[in-house]
Amino acid sequence: FAQRTRATKKNTFGWVRAEVMGALVNAVFLTALCFTILLEAIERFTEPHEIQQPLVVIAVGVAGLIINLLGLCLFNHHGVGGHGHAHGHGHSHRQQHPRAGTKPQQPPGDGGAALHRDETSTLVENCSSSNGVSQEKLGDMKDDMTDLQVNGNAGHYPLDEEEVEEDSSAQLNMRGVFLHVFGDALGSVIVVLNALLFYGLWNPCPEDGPCFNPCVNNHCMENATLSQTLGRANKSEQESITVAGPCWLLYLDPVLCLIMVCILLYTTYPLLRESALILLQTVPKQIDVHSLNSKLRTLEGVEAIHELHIWQLAGSRIIGTAHIKCPDPSTYMMVAKRIKEIFHDEGIHATTIQPEFASVGSESGRGKCELPCRTQCALKQCCGTGEDSTAKKTEKSSSLSISCSEVVIEFPKTRRTKSESIPSVKLEANIDQNEQFESSL
Amino acid sequence: MGRYSGRSSRLILMCVVSLVIFAVEISVAYVGNSLSLASDAFAVLSHLISMIIGLFGVRFSRIRWHKASTFGFSRADVLGAFGNSVFATALMFSIFVEAIKRFINPQKTEKVLLVLIIGISGLFFNVLNYVIFMDCCYCRAPPGDAETGDSPNDQKSPEEGSVKKKVKKSEALNIRGVLLHVMGDALGSVVVVVTATIFYVRPLGDAACNWQCYIDPSLTIIMVLIILSSAFPLIKETSTILLQMVPKGVNMQVLTDRLTCVPGVKSLHEVHVWELASGKNIATLHIKCQTPTDYQDAAYKIREIFHEAGVHSVTIQPEYVDHRTSQLLCSSPCISKACDSQLCCSQREPTRAKTNGCMQKNNSCISAGHKDNGSSKSDIEIPIEDPAAEDSVKKCDISDDKSQASSTRL
Numbered sequence: 001f002a003q004r005t006r007a008t009k010k011n012t013f014g015w016v017r018a019e020v021m022g023a024l025v026n027a028v029f030l031t032a033l034c035f036t037i038l039l040e041a042i043e044r045f046t047e048p049h050e051i052q053q054p055l056v057v058i059a060v061g062v063a064g065l066i067i068n069l070l071g072l073c074l075f076n077h078h079g080v081g082g083h084g085h086a087h088g089h090g091h092s093h094r095q096q097h098p099r100a101g102t103k104p105q106q107p108p109g110d111g112g113a114a115l116h117r118d119e120t121s122t123l124v125e126n127c128s129s130s131n132g133v134s135q136e137k138l139g140d141m142k143d144d145m146t147d148l149q150v151n152g153n154a155g156h157y158p159l160d161e162e163e164v165e166e167d168s169s170a171q172l173n174m175r176g177v178f179l180h181v182f183g184d185a186l187g188s189v190i191v192v193l194n195a196l197l198f199y200g201l202w203n204p205c206p207e208d209g210p211c212f213n214p215c216v217n218n219h220c221m222e223n224a225t226l227s228q229t230l231g232r233a234n235k236s237e238q239e240s241i242t243v244a245g246p247c248w249l250l251y252l253d254p255v256l257c258l259i260m261v262c263i264l265l266y267t268t269y270p271l272l273r274e275s276a277l278i279l280l281q282t283v284p285k286q287i288d289v290h291s292l293n294s295k296l297r298t299l300e301g302v303e304a305i306h307e308l309h310i311w312q313l314a315g316s317r318i319i320g321t322a323h324i325k326c327p328d329p330s331t332y333m334m335v336a337k338r339i340k341e342i343f344h345d346e347g348i349h350a351t352t353i354q355p356e357f358a359s360v361g362s363e364s365g366r367g368k369c370e371l372p373c374r375t376q377c378a379l380k381q382c383c384g385t386g387e388d389s390t391a392k393k394t395e396k397s398s399s400l401s402i403s404c405s406e407v408v409i410e411f412p413k414t415r416r417t418k419s420e421s422i423p424s425v426k427l428e429a430n431i432d433q434n435e436q437f438e439s440s441l
Numbered sequence: 442m443g444r445y446s447g448r449s450s451r452l453i454l455m456c457v458v459s460l461v462i463f464a465v466e467i468s469v470a471y472v473g474n475s476l477s478l479a480s481d482a483f484a485v486l487s488h489l490i491s492m493i494i495g496l497f498g499v500r501f502s503r504i505r506w507h508k509a510s511t512f513g514f515s516r517a518d519v520l521g522a523f524g525n526s527v528f529a530t531a532l533m534f535s536i537f538v539e540a541i542k543r544f545i546n547p548q549k550t551e552k553v554l555l556v557l558i559i560g561i562s563g564l565f566f567n568v569l570n571y572v573i574f575m576d577c578c579y580c581r582a583p584p585g586d587a588e589t590g591d592s593p594n595d596q597k598s599p600e601e602g603s604v605k606k607k608v609k610k611s612e613a614l615n616i617r618g619v620l621l622h623v624m625g626d627a628l629g630s631v632v633v634v635v636t637a638t639i640f641y642v643r644p645l646g647d648a649a650c651n652w653q654c655y656i657d658p659s660l661t662i663i664m665v666l667i668i669l670s671s672a673f674p675l676i677k678e679t680s681t682i683l684l685q686m687v688p689k690g691v692n693m694q695v696l697t698d699r700l701t702c703v704p705g706v707k708s709l710h711e712v713h714v715w716e717l718a719s720g721k722n723i724a725t726l727h728i729k730c731q732t733p734t735d736y737q738d739a740a741y742k743i744r745e746i747f748h749e750a751g752v753h754s755v756t757i758q759p760e761y762v763d764h765r766t767s768q769l770l771c772s773s774p775c776i777s778k779a780c781d782s783q784l785c786c787s788q789r790e791p792t793r794a795k796t797n798g799c800m801q802k803n804n805s806c807i808s809a810g811h812k813d814n815g816s817s818k819s820d821i822e823i824p825i826e827d828p829a830a831e832d833s834v835k836k837c838d839i840s841d842d843k844s845q846a847s848s849t850r851l
Contacts, residue, residue: 009693011686012713021683028524032531043471279520279683281717282510289508307756309511313685321725321756329733333761352711352725352758357737 016314019173020275026176027272030183034261034268041254041261048250054199061191068185075178172315176271183264190256202249281311284318287346295342301326301335303358310348320348325356332357452496455570459489462566466559473556474548477636477661480536481563481629484668487529488570494521495616515718516682522617523679526672533665533672540658540665547654550640557637564630571627617675628667632660681716688716691750700726703742705735707762714752722752729762736761 007014051057283289287310296305304325312318320343326332332355343351466482469475498518506513550556636657643653687693691714700709712726724747730736736759747755 009687011684012693012715013685015684017684021680024524025527028527029531032528033535036532036535039467047471276520276524280510280514280516281512283508289511307754311510311512323756332733350711352727352756354756354758357733 013313016317017279020278020314022173023176023271024275024279026173026179027268027275030179030264030268031272034264037257038261041257044254044257045251048247048254050202050250051195051198051253054195054202057195058192058199061188061195065185065188065192068181068188071181072178072185075174075181172271172275179267179271183260183267186263187260190260194253194256197252198249201246203246278312278314283310284312284347287318287348292342292346296322296324296339299335299338299342301331302339303327307354313350316347317350318348320351321354322351323354323356325358328357329355449496451573452492455573456489456492456496458566459485459492459570462563463489466563469552469555469559473550473552475550475556475633475636476536476539476543476657477629477633477664478556478560478563479539480533480661480664481560481633483532483536484529484629484664485563485567487525487532490528491522491525494518494525497521512717515721519679519682519718522675523683526676526679529672530669530676533669536661537665540661543658544655547650547658549650549654550636550657553637553640553644557634557641560630560633560637564627564634567627567630571624624671629664632664636660682718685713685715687714688722688751691722691752696746696750699746700743703739703746705730705739706743707731711758721754723754724752725756725758727758727760729760731762733759733761 277285289308289310292310293305293308296302296308302324305322306325307321307323309322310318310320322339324332324335324339326335336353336355339353340351343349463482463485466478466485470479470482495518498521501514501517504513639653639656681689693712693714696714697709697712700706700712707729709726709728712724714722714724716722726743728736728739728743730739740757740759743757744755747753
């Protein structure tokens, strides 16, 4: 469902993020239940219980195990498309570019970066890799369509893109379900093991006749002493007093339970971590913002960059925004395509680039945004105190009359002094109007 | 970062106290076989976790930029509140299951006096926590941040009443989460005391369970329901933010209508508005315009419109059109169409693009602009073949129609 939804009134991104949320809820719920079971296990240590009717437990455990194994196979099969390609990632990603018909440049750092992934980031990798595989298919079919022009000619998209878009952001949640099923299977194994051992080795107290149960000493103390006195009283019948079977068996249950809880938590933790990182709008692990920033800065025609944001919507959809400061619109045309390519190479395909043209006379304002929200709405901006934003207390040009209440941001003193020397920001509305631009990006 | 005033040390103190209370309560609950005490212990635990998350969340959200996250960690307390609510829900669920088991298999509460004492002391500590918490985090004048308890003297401008409220609101989300749990604790302790008192006053001894044994699970279930009913709104609110939904105060319909009326904008697409954390809205959009001058003029007005809608971080990408390109599809989605599946919103699906349907001459905005819903089958189409509008609407040639296989129609 979440895959197929599109932008709606309530959610401009569609419901693509629902998978990540689902995975998080899954993981948190599982953690909470594990915690409950942990408490229960601790209680069992202090007050061990026998397993009543071990045969029934064995039967149910085996049935559960069979069902879980079936489920495991089912989900494993579904998820194998992603998992299987984890190692082929670097290879397939490099192949993408010639196929897609763009300039045949090798993404410089990508190959190396692709290989240094750890297990937990395979989710993102799987997405790109499975898309890489599918894009090879695409590339074959669209080889004759020229993709060199970046303006997407509203061309025909082949219909099998439908199935190609088995996007692996779904895999995040499917992996959550997979983990559940796996944990269940393991749990069933433990149940069966425990019950078998108990059945085989436990020497229960028979219902009739005196019985001494040395293991249970909290609540049954009175029973124990009673049977002890009985035993002492009838020494001749001492052989007939049965002693309830090896005590360590009673502790097997909680111990195995603890082991299982640990395993469950261990397998859940990567999922939890990854979905949390996505939801926190962090930069995906494989992207280095600093190097991206420097790559963009070194482009000619780019004077400065600010408000660079990269975040992951879900799965392989990474979104980037940036404000690029250029000297004038004509250079922007030339450089915009290169910018998009740089983003593309990093795997960021949905970008919004805002060009800003340096206003005449503000040479010192290299680093700051030419088009911030008009007055000091800084606290409500996403990044009010970014690296190169400034604080100005009262700068309201008369022509720009948006009323916004003033907010003072606390800045360290260095920033304050810097800000006072920067002239006010004005939107430069009268640049050269003679230039006509026919080309499109 | 370290401004350790009384607030965070109080929070830490409360955390330690809660931990101790939890340990004591859970052990007595097992000894005394009292379910309501166990549920109260769980409630204390989730309260504790929410305080810890609150502590870390507020700390984290002060980080503005980090190489791991270009937005800083201001979402941390939203995520923390969400995770905490889900955790509490799960714990309550397990208590619920236990209560059902007790209905089927009723058990008496033993060691009633001990349970009663612990229950009363739990109630006392909960009220104490509540008082401390209210005092330190809520009743003080709202500062710039929740943790350090700045006094109002630090604020410079007097006309900040509304801003103060909004700043307060942005931290209130996680503080609300904590508050929620505190209330639940108090309720839980009351339930424990009631149950234990009944058993104390009318002891059962070794007799079989009578009606008294059913009080414990019933009151527990009521308590679970109450706590869940206050956790769900918090879940709902935080998931609005986490799912990147349009923030509540923003009406996309109205907004896009106003945006298309901006002169110079021929059409717009890929309009996204979302909320980073409480109060911080972010928007991105692509506009198509004819010349850079158009863009510059339009950009200012667009920002103004967004500003009035409450969105203060806007990134506008201009795309310059010529006759060949379609009006509605993005001119620069990525460098090639092959990236389509990795775009945030697939380009080949009918987009929610809008054309500028404003009649320039009349200064009135007949929005003959046209948008497509995602579900192409049930398109709500505003028929644009309105002869009056057609002349003045700047539209692309109809010849572009045939190149668009999808239902993006002008």
